[in-house]
Amino acid sequence: MTAANTCVTVNEDGFRVVRVAGEVDLSWSQKLRKAILDALGGGGPVAVDLAAVSYIDSSGIAALVEGFQSARGKSQPFSLVSVSQPVIAVLELARLDRVFPIYPSLAEAPKA
Amino acid sequence: MSQRQLLGTEEFGVLAELGHAFATTLDINQTVRQAVEQIAIHMDAEAAALFLIDGNKGELVCRACSGPVDVTGLRVPRGRGIVGRAIKQNKVQLVQNVATDVDHAGDVGGFVTRSILCAPLSAAEGPIGALQVLNKRSGQLFDTHDRDILRLLAVPTTLALSNARLAEELMQRERLRREFQLARQMQKTLLPLRQKDCPVLGINIPAREISGDFYDHFALPDGRIAFCVGDVSGKGMDAALLMVRASSLLRWAGKEGLPPDRWLARVNEELCQTVTEGRFLCALAGYFDPETSLLEWSNAGLPPLLLRSAKGGYRQFIADGPPLAILADYPYTSNRCLLGDGSAYIYSDGATDVRGEGSEPIGIDGFQALIDQLVDLVPRARLRGLVSRLRGLHLADDTTLMLVEQDPEEAHYLAGISIGCDAHCLKLVRHTVDEQLQRLGMPADVRQRIVLAIDEATANVIRHAYQGDASGRMSLDIWRMGGQLHFVLRDWAREVDPSRIKPRDLNHCRPGGLGINLIDMVMDQWGFEAPADGSGNVLRMIKNLHEGERPCPQAVAPDTGEK
Numbered sequence: 001m002t003a004a005n006t007c008v009t010v011n012e013d014g015f016r017v018v019r020v021a022g023e024v025d026l027s028w029s030q031k032l033r034k035a036i037l038d039a040l041g042g043g044g045p046v047a048v049d050l051a052a053v054s055y056i057d058s059s060g061i062a063a064l065v066e067g068f069q070s071a072r073g074k075s076q077p078f079s080l081v082s083v084s085q086p087v088i089a090v091l092e093l094a095r096l097d098r099v100f101p102i103y104p105s106l107a108e109a110p111k112a
Numbered sequence: 113m114s115q116r117q118l119l120g121t122e123e124f125g126v127l128a129e130l131g132h133a134f135a136t137t138l139d140i141n142q143t144v145r146q147a148v149e150q151i152a153i154h155m156d157a158e159a160a161a162l163f164l165i166d167g168n169k170g171e172l173v174c175r176a177c178s179g180p181v182d183v184t185g186l187r188v189p190r191g192r193g194i195v196g197r198a199i200k201q202n203k204v205q206l207v208q209n210v211a212t213d214v215d216h217a218g219d220v221g222g223f224v225t226r227s228i229l230c231a232p233l234s235a236a237e238g239p240i241g242a243l244q245v246l247n248k249r250s251g252q253l254f255d256t257h258d259r260d261i262l263r264l265l266a267v268p269t270t271l272a273l274s275n276a277r278l279a280e281e282l283m284q285r286e287r288l289r290r291e292f293q294l295a296r297q298m299q300k301t302l303l304p305l306r307q308k309d310c311p312v313l314g315i316n317i318p319a320r321e322i323s324g325d326f327y328d329h330f331a332l333p334d335g336r337i338a339f340c341v342g343d344v345s346g347k348g349m350d351a352a353l354l355m356v357r358a359s360s361l362l363r364w365a366g367k368e369g370l371p372p373d374r375w376l377a378r379v380n381e382e383l384c385q386t387v388t389e390g391r392f393l394c395a396l397a398g399y400f401d402p403e404t405s406l407l408e409w410s411n412a413g414l415p416p417l418l419l420r421s422a423k424g425g426y427r428q429f430i431a432d433g434p435p436l437a438i439l440a441d442y443p444y445t446s447n448r449c450l451l452g453d454g455s456a457y458i459y460s461d462g463a464t465d466v467r468g469e470g471s472e473p474i475g476i477d478g479f480q481a482l483i484d485q486l487v488d489l490v491p492r493a494r495l496r497g498l499v500s501r502l503r504g505l506h507l508a509d510d511t512t513l514m515l516v517e518q519d520p521e522e523a524h525y526l527a528g529i530s531i532g533c534d535a536h537c538l539k540l541v542r543h544t545v546d547e548q549l550q551r552l553g554m555p556a557d558v559r560q561r562i563v564l565a566i567d568e569a570t571a572n573v574i575r576h577a578y579q580g581d582a583s584g585r586m587s588l589d590i591w592r593m594g595g596q597l598h599f600v601l602r603d604w605a606r607e608v609d610p611s612r613i614k615p616r617d618l619n620h621c622r623p624g625g626l627g628i629n630l631i632d633m634v635m636d637q638w639g640f641e642a643p644a645d646g647s648g649n650v651l652r653m654i655k656n657l658h659e660g661e662r663p664c665p666q667a668v669a670p671d672t673g674e675k
Contacts, residue, residue, distance in 0.1 A: 025535065025571070027538060055564075058624075062623035
């Protein structure tokens with residue numbers, strides 16, 4: 001059964017964690033984009049938890065790239081954590097798997 | 113003594129009567145009985161009997177007698193008694209006093225034998241029995257004249273019996289021939305009728321009158337074609353009867369559309385309960401879906417299924433288990449692959465056991481070489497050509513060939529969907545595409561990529577062609593043509609300039625513009641076509657199935673060539 005599309009931002013372990021679930025496509029990738037940019041607005045380390053993402057398209061990837069570029073411009077820690085296999089597959093296809101800082105879990109993501 | 117001197121008018125009369133009776137009889141047993149009675153009367157004997165050699169043991173059995181005691185059916189061991197001696201020496205025995213003859217076997221039923229005259233019945237193939245008369249009436253003794261007369265009477269008796277045996281053998285042979293002919297006709301009725309445009313073709317060449325091989329194919333309500341090929345161990349009528357039973361069982365179990373491994377397991381269970389020990393059945397059973405070209409099968413002891421790609425490469429899929437009727441509860445497994453524009457050859461071992469010029473079996477390599485010589489022919493002509501070439505070698509066993517192949521130009525419609533210009537419809541598009549890809553047995557990673565590419569193309573129409581105009585419509589149709597999947601995306605938006613739609617440089621990390629790259633990487637071909645009617649755009653994306661050249665236990669995925 002496919003999980004409902006959700007995007008929740010929480011404070012956890014010193015991070016602003018954007019926890020995403022469901023199928024990220026054009027219909028709501030803008031919400032993800034806004035959630036990531038809002039999280040980055042706080043100034044602290046941001047992690048996007050993609051464990052429960054069963055599908056992501058290029059518009060979802062674009063939201064992640066935009067967040068990554070915004071964070072880099074401000075030298076703000078930005079990580080993708082617990083990335084699901086469907087997301088990894090698309091990142092590999094787009095040759096972005098070596099561009100993003102990807103960590104197996106939040107505990108391993110850098111705060112600085 | 114000349115015959116003229118030997119025979120009197122009476123003897124001539126008896127000989128003539130015997131000859132006439134034997135020549136005109138339709139019931140040799142009754143005639144022999146009458147002849148023995150006549151011989152007893154003519155020889156003035158108290159009793160007479162005709163013994164014939166019975167079966168391989170060489171026992172003598174009394175087939176007709178005349179006298180006070182009925183000894184019909186009496187059996188004398190080979191070589192025993194005066195009758196046995198007559199046959200062994202192939203010489204008339206004249207015993208005037210049996211009491212002094214060590215070979216006398218004794219009397220039966222109170223009849224007292226004093227003297228015996230016994231003549232062997234010798235045919236071209238050797239002795240067949242003996243004719244004997246006992247006790248000359250009025251206390252007289254048999255003499256050499258009697259001996260010569262009995263020897264003479266034995267001649268037409270032998271001829272008649274030999275002829276009767278030959279006639280019986282001929283009748284039996286004819287009966288067998290008719291029975292075999294009927295069995296062959298019945299076997300032929302078990303083979304499926306030729307169906308026009310059916311992608312599954314079969315042919316059976318019996319080595320003898322009847323075959324231990326068979327094949328069958330039939331359509332299932334869901335559109336798939338069920339097929340099977342069987343090869344019963346042994347030859348002859350009992351093998352043919354098992355073949356009839358096995359083919360019926362396979363058809364019965366196959367109608368349920370069970371997965372191939374369970375199909376074979378069910379037939380195996382039945383056969384293990386009923387088949388005589390030592391008999392077994394090699395069989396391959398499966399399904400072909402003409403829409404998707406998905407081929408599924410399970411193989412119990414038949415030679416490897418051969419997959420030939422359109423480019424000429426072969427893959428061999430060895431049997432998934434032992435022949436049926438040997439091990440009850442054997443867990444057979446199934447294979448799946450996308451045939452695309454390739455061909456599947458299924459065959460009994462007769463096809464690979466034929467002897468080539470060096471008198472060695474041609475084997476699978478030789479069989480493949482024969483196929484390669486005939487690839488330019490259409491499927492049915494190719495099968496006939498294979499039969500002709502196999503017959504040109506030394507075909508010693510029943511041989512069955514089955515070919516599964518489709519016209520690569522023929523388009524098979526898989527599914528279609530019409531949606532509005534709404535990003536929320538993308539999920540439905542992805543679901544529709546994934547469902548079809550699952551029908552094709554594709555593994556999850558390949559499905560994911562294709563679904564992504566179609567999603568990207570559809571999202572591009574929504575975002576760029578219609579620019580979010582909610583009144584826009586579009587349709588996606590999925591076709592299979594030979595070894596290719598065609599995804600045709602149609603919209604009625606303003607026409608796009610194809611020259612401006614191309615992949616970007618992925619070395620530049622920036623958001624957006626990835627969609628075309630993903631389509632380009634996943635699909636083998638893509639491009640815009642002019643709509644057949646009206647305005648708008650037609651985007652055709654083509655994915656090669658690659659003739660199922662990448663098998664895995666559950667499915668054979670097309671080799672995408674992607675890393």
